[in-house]
Amino acid sequence: MIDVDVLVIGAGVTGSSIARELSRYEARVLVVDKASDVCEGTSKANSGIAHSGFDAKPGTNKAKYNVLGSKMMKALSEELDFSYRQNGSLVLAFDKDDIGKLEELKERGEENGVEGVVILSREEVLKMEPALSDNVVAALYAPTGGIVCPFGLTIAMAENAAVNGVEFSLDTEVIQISKKDSMFEVKTNKETYMAKALVNAAGVYADKFHNMLCDDKIKITARKGEYCLYDKKVGSTVNATIFQVPGAYGKGILVTPTVHGNLLIGPTADDIEDKEGVNTTAAGLSKVTSTGALSLKSVPSKSVITSFAGLRAHCDKGDFIVGESSVEGFFEAAGIESPGLTAAPAIGAEIANQVSKKLGLKAKENFVSRRKNIVNMATASNEVKKEMIEKNPLYANVICRCELVTEGEIVDSINRPLGARTLDGVKRRTRAGMGRCQAGFCSPKTVEILARELGVSETTITKHGEGSEFLSEHKSN
Amino acid sequence: MKTKIAIIGGGPAGLAAAIAAKDAGVEDVLVIERDKVLGGILNQCIHNGFGLHTFKEELTGPEYASRFIEMAKERNVETLLNTIVIDISSDKVITAMSADKGLFTIEAESIVLAMGCRERPRGALNTPGYRPAGIYSAGTAQRFVNIEGKMPGHEVVILGSGDIGLIMARRMTLEGAKVKAVAELMPYSGGLKRNIVQCLDDFGIPLKLSTTVVDIAGKDRVESVTLAKVDEKMQPIPGTEEVIKCDTLLLSCGLLPENELSSQMGVDLSPITSGPRVNESLETSIEGVYAAGNVLHVHDLVDYVSKEASEAGRHAAMYVLGGKIGPENDETINLETGNGVRYTVPCTVRKGHVEDLLTVRFRVGNVYKNCAIVVYLGEREIMRRKKQICAPGEMEQVILKKADILAMKAGETIKIAIEEA
Numbered sequence: 089m090i091d092v093d094v095l096v097i098g099a100g101v102t103g104s105s106i107a108r109e110l111s112r113y114e115a116r117v118l119v120v121d122k123a124s125d126v127c128e129g130t131s132k133a134n135s136g137i138a139h140s141g142f143d144a145k146p147g148t149n150k151a152k153y154n155v156l157g158s159k160m161m162k163a164l165s166e167e168l169d170f171s172y173r174q175n176g177s178l179v180l181a182f183d184k185d186d187i188g189k190l191e192e193l194k195e196r197g198e199e200n201g202v203e204g205v206v207i208l209s210r211e212e213v214l215k216m217e218p219a220l221s222d223n224v225v226a227a228l229y230a231p232t233g234g235i236v237c238p239f240g241l242t243i244a245m246a247e248n249a250a251v252n253g254v255e256f257s258l259d260t261e262v263i264q265i266s267k268k269d270s271m272f273e274v275k276t277n278k279e280t281y282m283a284k285a286l287v288n289a290a291g292v293y294a295d296k297f298h299n300m301l302c303d304d305k306i307k308i309t310a311r312k313g314e315y316c317l318y319d320k321k322v323g324s325t326v327n328a329t330i331f332q333v334p335g336a337y338g339k340g341i342l343v344t345p346t347v348h349g350n351l352l353i354g355p356t357a358d359d360i361e362d363k364e365g366v367n368t369t370a371a372g373l374s375k376v377t378s379t380g381a382l383s384l385k386s387v388p389s390k391s392v393i394t395s396f397a398g399l400r401a402h403c404d405k406g407d408f409i410v411g412e413s414s415v416e417g418f419f420e421a422a423g424i425e426s427p428g429l430t431a432a433p434a435i436g437a438e439i440a441n442q443v444s445k446k447l448g449l450k451a452k453e454n455f456v457s458r459r460k461n462i463v464n465m466a467t468a469s470n471e472v473k474k475e476m477i478e479k480n481p482l483y484a485n486v487i488c489r490c491e492l493v494t495e496g497e498i499v500d501s502i503n504r505p506l507g508a509r510t511l512d513g514v515k516r517r518t519r520a521g522m523g524r525c526q527a528g529f530c531s532p533k534t535v536e537i538l539a540r541e542l543g544v545s546e547t548t549i550t551k552h553g554e555g556s557e558f559l560s561e562h563k564s565n
Numbered sequence: 566m567k568t569k570i571a572i573i574g575g576g577p578a579g580l581a582a583a584i585a586a587k588d589a590g591v592e593d594v595l596v597i598e599r600d601k602v603l604g605g606i607l608n609q610c611i612h613n614g615f616g617l618h619t620f621k622e623e624l625t626g627p628e629y630a631s632r633f634i635e636m637a638k639e640r641n642v643e644t645l646l647n648t649i650v651i652d653i654s655s656d657k658v659i660t661a662m663s664a665d666k667g668l669f670t671i672e673a674e675s676i677v678l679a680m681g682c683r684e685r686p687r688g689a690l691n692t693p694g695y696r697p698a699g700i701y702s703a704g705t706a707q708r709f710v711n712i713e714g715k716m717p718g719h720e721v722v723i724l725g726s727g728d729i730g731l732i733m734a735r736r737m738t739l740e741g742a743k744v745k746a747v748a749e750l751m752p753y754s755g756g757l758k759r760n761i762v763q764c765l766d767d768f769g770i771p772l773k774l775s776t777t778v779v780d781i782a783g784k785d786r787v788e789s790v791t792l793a794k795v796d797e798k799m800q801p802i803p804g805t806e807e808v809i810k811c812d813t814l815l816l817s818c819g820l821l822p823e824n825e826l827s828s829q830m831g832v833d834l835s836p837i838t839s840g841p842r843v844n845e846s847l848e849t850s851i852e853g854v855y856a857a858g859n860v861l862h863v864h865d866l867v868d869y870v871s872k873e874a875s876e877a878g879r880h881a882a883m884y885v886l887g888g889k890i891g892p893e894n895d896e897t898i899n900l901e902t903g904n905g906v907r908y909t910v911p912c913t914v915r916k917g918h919v920e921d922l923l924t925v926r927f928r929v930g931n932v933y934k935n936c937a938i939v940v941y942l943g944e945r946e947i948m949r950r951k952k953q954i955c956a957p958g959e960m961e962q963v964i965l966k967k968a969d970i971l972a973m974k975a976g977e978t979i980k981i982a983i984e985e986a
Contacts, residue, residue, distance in 0.1 A: 316691065364784055367695040370801070392691050470660075474668045481664030486599065486649040489823075511698075526686040528702040532709055546715060551698035555785030558698050559715040562741065 092118045092255075094443055095274055095283035097262050097297055099123070100131035101238065101429055102421045103289035104246035105436025111252035112440065113449035118283075119246075119254060120276060122261035124553030125513045126506065127242040129291045131429070132516065133366065133398025134313070135355060136346055137329055138234035139427040140177055142197030142205055149408035151200045153431035153438070158202075158232060160433045168248055169461040170240030171347035176328040177233025178213060180383055181226045186333045190228045193334075197230060204231045219325045219384055233329055237347045238429055239516035240461070243506075245436070248459040250505040252452070258509075259553065262290075265300050267415060285443050287419045292363045292401045294409075294422035301415045308423060310363045310399040313355025314372035316380075319391040319524050323349040330383050341379040348519065353380035353387065355398065366397045393524045400425035410435055412442055419443055462500045462518060466492035487537070488530040490523020495537060502541040512552040514538065535559065568643075569593035569885045571659055571673035572878075573650055573826065576605020578858025579679035580633040580642075581871040582878030586677075587640040589882030594642050595671070597661060599649040603637070604630030605681055606704070607867065609711045612732055614759070618868035629867060653830040655851060675853040675881040678827055678841065679874060682820040682859035684729070690818055692724075694781030694790075703729040703817035710740055718813025722790050723747045724778050726754035726761070728865060728958075730817025735764035737815075744768070745809050748776040748792050750799060753932045755819065755958045757865055777801065778814065787812050820863045827856070837908040838862040844897075845914040845923055846880040847873070855881050862910050862926070865960055873910075873926070892917040898973060903941070903982025905929045905955070914979065916971060923965045929955045929983055937986045942969055943977030951986045 094110055096103050099121035110117045123129065138161045144151035165172035181187050190207050197205040206229050213227040214220060250256060257278065264275040265286065272286040288297045295308035318325075329344040343353050356372045356379075373395055381387045403409065403423025408431065413420050419442060421435050428435075443449070463476055465483060476483040476496065483496030501508045501517035508514040511521065514534055521527030521534065535558055539546040550556045570586050572579045575598030586594045602608060607615070610626030617623060620632065637644070648663040659671040684702040699718055701709070706717045707729065719742050723730045726749040734744045747765060752775045754761055765772050773792065779801045780791035794805035822840040824832070833842045833850035840861040841849040848855050857877035858870040895915040902909060907930045914923065933955040940948040940963055947969055955961060963981065970979070 366784075367781075368693045370693045370779065373691055373693060393686065395691050395693075396696065470668055473662065477662060477664070477667040484649075484662045484664045484667065485647070486651075486662075489599075489649075492651065524686065525683055525702075528684055528686050528705055531701075531705060532713055536713075546713070551785075553785070556698040557786065559709060559717060560719065562714075562716050 089280050089282055091282050092116045093283070093447060093449070094118070094285045094287060095120065095272065095281055096287040096289055098289035098291055099126040099246060099256060099258070100129050100289065100291050101127070101242040101245070101432040102291075102424050102435055103287070104242050104249065105432040106287055106289055106421065106439045107249035107254045108245040109436040109440030110443060111249045111254045112452055112455050113444050114452055115447065115449050117254045118257060118281065119249070120257045120260040120262060122259070124259050124510055124550070125508070126246040126256070126258070127239050127516060128552065130398055130401060131238055131242045133315070133396050134238055134426070134429055135315075135342060135344065135352065136235055136238045137342070137344065137429065138172060138236045139430045140197070140205075140230040140232040141200045141202045141427070142193050142228070142230050143334065144200065144427065146196060146199040149410050150427060150431070153408060153410065153434040154427040155200050155202060156434035157427070157431040158234070161234060161236060161430065164433050165236070167457055168244035168459045170244040171237040172234060173347055174232060174234040175345065177230045177331060178217065178328045179228040179331040179333060180213070180220065180224050181333055182223050182382065183225060187226050189333045190226060193228050202230060202232060205229070217326050217328060217330070220330065221383055221385055223382070235329060235344060235347050236429065241429070241432070243517060244459055244461065247504065247506050248456070251456050251459065256506055262297065265297060267301060267418070270417065272417065284447055285417045285419060287421070287439060287443065289421045291424070292399050294401060294420065295403070298413070298420060298422055301418050302413050304414060306409070306422065307404045309359045309402045309404070310365065311402040311425065312358045312360050312365060312372070312397050312399055314368050314376055314395065314397045315352060315354030316373060316376050316392045316395045318351035318353070318388055319393050320349045322351050322388040322391045325351050325384065325388065332383060341376060343380055343383050348522070350393070351388070353377070359402070363399065366399060368395045368397050372397070394526055408435070410438060412446070417446060462497050462504070465494045465497060487533045488520035488523060490525050491519040493518045493520040493530070498534060498537050499541055502538060508538070509542065510550050510552050511535065511538070511558060531558070566669065567672045568595040569673070570595070570675045570677065570881050571671055572596045572677045572679055573653070573659070574598065574605065574679035574681055574860070575600070575603040575644060575646070576679065576681050576858070577607055577630065577633060577867050577870045578681065578860070578874035579605070579677070580637050581874035582677040582679055582857055582881070583642040584633065584636050584640060585875035585878030586882040587642055589879050589886070591882045591885055596637070596642055596644045597648050597650055597659070598644060598646050601647050603634050603644060603646070609708050610732070611711050612736070615867050618866065619871055633871070650826060653826050655831045657853065674885045675855070677874070677877050677881050678849070678854065678856040678860050679858050680823045680826065680860045682822045682863055684816070685819045685821055686816070690816070692778050692781060695784055697781070697783040697786050699783065699787030699812050700781070700814045700816065703727070703733045703815045706815050707733055707736065710736055716740060716742065717815075718742065718787070720745060720811040721813045721815060722778075722809050722811045723815045723817060725749065725817035725819065726756050726772060727817040727819055728756040728760050730815060731756045731760040731764040733815055733817065734770050735768060738768050738770070744770050745811055746771050746773055746792065748773045748778060750777045750795060751775070753956060753958070757958060779806065781814065787814055790814055820859065822860045822863065824860060827860070830854070835908060835912065838910070842912045843910060845911050845918055847877040847911065848880060853881070853884050862908065865958065869926070869960065896975065898970065899978045900925065901978040901980040902927070903939070903980045905931060905933055905983030906981050909981060914970060919967045919970050921967050923967070923970065924962055925965060925981065926960055926962045927981055928957055928960055930957060932956045933983050935986045936983050938963060939982050939984050940965070941980040941982070942973050955983060
């Protein structure tokens with residue numbers, strides 16, 4: 089039995105944000121996640137958009153935390169050194185009826201406090217984005233819309249939390265939670281913890297933990313979104329993030345550049361039973377292409393480098409659940425679907441504020457607010473490149489050719505706080521294997537470096553945790 | 566630093582180009598290689614069958630490479646190992662980095678691009694399903710087995726019947742794995758006939774043509790793949806699905822010339838080959854910059870890579886030794902792809918630069934039986950060579966005579982076509 093002040097279930101973007109905000113206080117905080125790394129669920133497979141906030145219904149938690157989060161994102165990206173770019177968002181209308189919907193969105197945006205939202209004519213929008221379909225009749229433009237690296241954001245917050253004393257227990261699955269007097273008993277596959285406050289940030293599984301403690305039951309459905317990612321050579325097809333006038337299922341299929349210079353099209357929206365069902369389907373991928381094609385003059389189908397699917401945690405209550413639940417001391421960030429990535433910094437601040445008040449936590453005097461990311465040799469200036477190689481020759485040894493990731497960067501990603509333990513962990517921290525060859529060339533070398541740095545055999549190295557071993561020993565036969 | 570000729574890549578193409586440039590009398594030839602050894606991909610190709618044309622004997626990949634490495638050593642070709650080129654400017658300044666030298670530049674008078682190619686990844690195929698461990702390109706698996714001594718898995722399905730896939734079907738079998746099937750999207754294999762016989766037939770491994778992978782199951786490690794037949798439009802035919810249990814899927818779905826550096830420096834690329842467009846001297850759209858081997862177009866035999874690259878090396882040498890050769894305002898003849906021909910190398914011929922014999926290499930886009938390779942200079946048919954079979958997996962070539970080319974009228978093109986015999 090281990091006593092902690094606060095236990096956070098889930099090390100996705102929401103849990104990591106809560107952890108980082110809680111690390112401002114004097115308290116023993118533990119984050120548990122069943123995956124082998126932070127950012128292994130919804131947070132790793134989404135659109136990477138920092139929404140401006142015109143879409144959510146005024147008065148909802150979605151609207152509130154979206155707009156707050158959007159306004160925090162730039163400063164946070166500087167403080168924690170992750171990729172973020174304010175590239176603006178466009179919502180396209182394809183017929184006259186849609187223009188009414190644009191007006192509605194504009195009013196919503198204004199009501200939500202989103203700045204600078206305007207409606208552009210066909211000519212204006214095509215001048216701004218010449219690759220857009222000629223069928224566009226008008227568009228809503230939100231200049232404060234942005235794009236963010238979802239792994240960068242999540243890992244930065246988690247790492248900073250770890251530096252400030254938050255403990256992370258990965259490969260740790262919560263089996264049962266119950267309230268014993270004023271404490272929460274949390275049974276996991278490893279240890280049993282007693283926590284003064286419990287935070288549920290379990291993504292698609294948040295209903296499971298909510299329903300273990302609360303009488304008012306909720307249901308969270310995994311809503312699958314499939315995406316296609318395109319080569320950097322077509323990464324500047326559009327500059328802004330391109331939405332279509334929204335339908336009942338989320339914000340529809342968008343076309344966007346990523347912060348790393350790729351082009352991304354997706355997601356679909358299909359409710360599924362399996363909360364681990366991150367497989368892509370022929371129908372889904374074809375829908376991505378055909379719906380994306382409505383926005384563009386042509387979809388660069390030949391330049392696709394990978395496809396993936398993510399699951400949004402859609403709650404039957406229709407809104408984010410943020411704050412203390414009906415059970416005292418049990419705090420929740422549940423049903424965090426889109427715009428959850430954008431909202432995460434604001435949700436983290438709110439939950440940490442509530443928890444600290446509840447437990448009477450004192451602010452830390454030596455809180456480290458800034459965090460430096462791994463040097464990115466691909467984008468570094470020649471001066472920085474020179475300096476890094478002089479300090480450490482491993483920065484001259486290119487492992488991933490497509491993204492120009494060096495051994496120095498990979499070693500740093502493994503050895504820094506909350507470092508990478510898996511191939512996917514290295515990939516999300518350094519981009520090794522994220523390029524057009526999708527780890528075809530670098531994986532043997534990355535496996536070797538991981539094994540060396542972790543002091544284990546290469547055959548124990550996994551793609552994303554136990555069961556996903558990359559290599560095996562010879563079988564004698 | 567400065568050099569007369571810089572060769573980017575120390576694989577078979579780079580080595581042959583360096584040797585030829587030295588033999589043509591250039592003192593200063595530098596090969597830049599990112600790996601710790603020369604020889605490129607040949608080092609992991611431990612099977613035999615290399616060198617039949619060049620050395621009239623069957624060598625393994627490492628043996629073939631070592632012969633060229635020896636020849637380069639004998640000629641004092643300078644090499645930079647563990648050195649990656651990160652940029653080449655259009656005026657031939659190379660930016661490279663290495664642990665020894667840090668970030669540095671090399672000014673070259675001439676450059677031979679010899680960076681080779683890489684495998685088409687899963688993503689480019691957009692195969693639906695999960696993304697578990699256990700999916701490797703055939704070349705990565707080859708490296709694991711032959712260099713690292715590690716097994717990628719034990720029950721294997723291979724998608725794509727390119728040569729590396731075929732070779733790996735045999736290799737994995739010899740290492741104790743069970744290769745359950747090789748699936749090929751096209752109605753024909755993209756590999757050499759001899760590899761189908763020696764690597765599949767001899768081991769009883771089924772080759773399933775017009776078949777693709779339509780689903781990959783297994784959240785952590787591959788558990789099975791679903792194969793399905795495809796129709797003429799390459800679309801899966803419902804009802805033909807077959808689930809095969811396996812822990813490994815190898816992909817051998819074609820090779821792509823690796824031309825990031827070429828396009829950064831502004832070299833024109835062909836959309837068909839994804840390699841540079843070159844003239845009769847294997848010179849790219851940038852004067853003094855040559856290309857050869859798999860970076861130019863994907864070859865099936867290393868012997869032809871060596872041959873092509875020594876041409877490029879020799880032309881680079883002529884360029885640095887003699888400055889510009891041939892007349893100014895030389896007349897350029899275009900090569901045209903006729904029926905069945907996907908591309909030609911070269912794309913253009915400058916009349917004044919033609920040597921006694923001009924080799925034109927090309928590939929066909931389909932399987933043609935009892936056909937003829939026909940060459941037209943303008944309207945005039947100058948060659949008709951009967952072939953029992955022409956297939957996309959086997960590179961073809963024709964050799965043209967200088968006199969015939971010089972006799973062409975202004976505006977005429979050289980056309981190669983596949984016709985009925």
